[in-house]
Amino acid sequence: MDLERDLITRRSALARGFGGVFLVCSFDFDKRTRPAGARTSAYARASQSAPFQPFQRDVPIPVVARPVARSRALDQYVLTMRPGTADILPGFKTPVLGYDGLYPGPTIKATRGRAVDVRQINQSGRSLNVHLHGGVTRPEFDGHPHDAIPHGTERLYKYPNVQRQATLWYHDHAHGETAQTLFAGLAAFYLVDDPADAELELPQGSYDVPLMIQDRSFNADGSFRFRVDLDRGFRGDTILVNGAVAPRMKVERRKYRLRFLNAANARAFTLALGNNRAMTQIGSEGGLLTKPVRRGTIPLEPAERADVVIDFRAFGAGSKVILHNVGGEATTQAIMRFDVVRGGSEEARVPKVLAEEEPLPVVNARRGWPLTFQGLGTSMWQIANGAFDEMRIDCRPRQGSTELWTWTNNSQRTHPMHLHGYHFRVVTMNGKPPHPGDAGWKDTVAVYPNQTVVVRPYFDYFPGRYVFHCHAAEHGDMSMMGQMEVVA
Ligand code: C2O
Ligand code: CU
Helix, strand or coil, rough: CCHHHHHHHHHHHHCCCCCCCCCCCCCCHHCCCCCCCHHHHHHHHHCCCCCHCCCEEEEECCCCCCCCCCCCCEEEEEEEEEEEEEECCCCHHHHEEEEECCCCCCCEEECCCEEEEEEEECCCCCCCCCCEECCCHHHCCCCCCCCCCCCCCCEEEEEECCCCCCEEECCCCCCCHHHHHHHHHEEEEEEEEEEHHHHHHHCCHEEEEEEEEEEEECCCCEEEECCCCCCCCCCCCCEEECEEEEEEEECCCCCCEEEECCCCCCCEEEEEEEECCCCCEECCCCCEEEEEEEECCEECCCCCCEEEEEEHHCCCCCCCEEECCCCHHHHHHEEEEEEEEEECCCCCCCCCCCCCCCCCCCEEEEEEEEEEECCCCCEEEEEEEEEEEEEECCCCCCCCCCCEEEECCCCCEEEEEEECEHHHHHEEECCCCCHHCCCCCCCEEEEEECCCEEEEEECCCCCCCEEEEEEEEEHHHHHCEEEEEEEE
């Protein structure tokens, strides 16, 4: 329905060159974008760095959504997608689009075995939809890119929460527009807990903290500054965690579970603790790893998650431990800082076995998906059969089966490839077994330039039509996306 406008805005963006900004709607990037660098965060940094100085603010924790009704097996929520403002830079109000006008949006806490209904009301001024990323949902509730909620209307999404405990998130998925809407603030956590895992005694409550990492740039008036880059995707000069510039977090001398989410449009982060202390990864997108994995660095491509336990007893009270982004440019090298304080009785542990190895049904089919760059145009990024076409089904896996999918990256950019509706195991990354941190259940995997990744999706739950795509938001928009129809 928005196709025509889509094409028009894309064409005019292309006509104006990639430095231009396209968008005609209520969240007005156009007005806020100025030709030279004179009114930008880069300029502001040079003249007055205080608002961008890292470690000035305590990390905000996104509010937890409150159900409007609860019954024996169901929690019901109502959220409104609408404009709002966020306090990011001191003295400024930053306009955002958010769930309930909040950036980041409210965290939904779900429990395995209890369903969640979310009534999403669209008061944003544009057509949107909602995708529960990593969620096992029926296709009609998955937020297919062409299944939009027009402004002024609403949609009920039903989430059964039949899956393993995991760190999920929800965001907009309107086709061709996700780079803008994700950037504008439509992103939030959705955490699935499993009561059966309580015996693991992992850190809980205020010691279990979701951390959403993104990059942004700002105009001189404090508004977000978007920049179209259909090749590399948006890359900002400022790192935000839960909507605060490289914040600090007070931690006691004990274990914390930190749920890292890369919710950037297109920037990869490589997490590393100061002093090169190891972190213990316990989970990836689809749930807990079978065994904890010690890692010095954790690479996270857009949409990837890593559940990590850090034991701050390794540091003395008063220590300030920076979480670095290895390989970031000058102003994107620090993600946040942990300020270790006295106290902290230890009531958590990391057991040697976190989850059972699940047997998989035999491989039923093999498929290859070359990932290619087709030159500048309205569909410059493609998977095997061409640009995304909602009328085309690219494959029909059988429900209950596994398959071997080979992603072959024939381009110079990394593609974080994501499957809706199901999870997969990584079989090989460029011919080698994956790092143990990538060997658990995943829904997004990094396919680096000129490399090949083989994954084994398990089409275990609901049959129907779902998309798979590159999660560099600009690539998915432009149109690196395919469709599968899982048949019963
Ligand atoms: Cu997080 Cu299809 O997306
Ligand atoms: Cu891509």
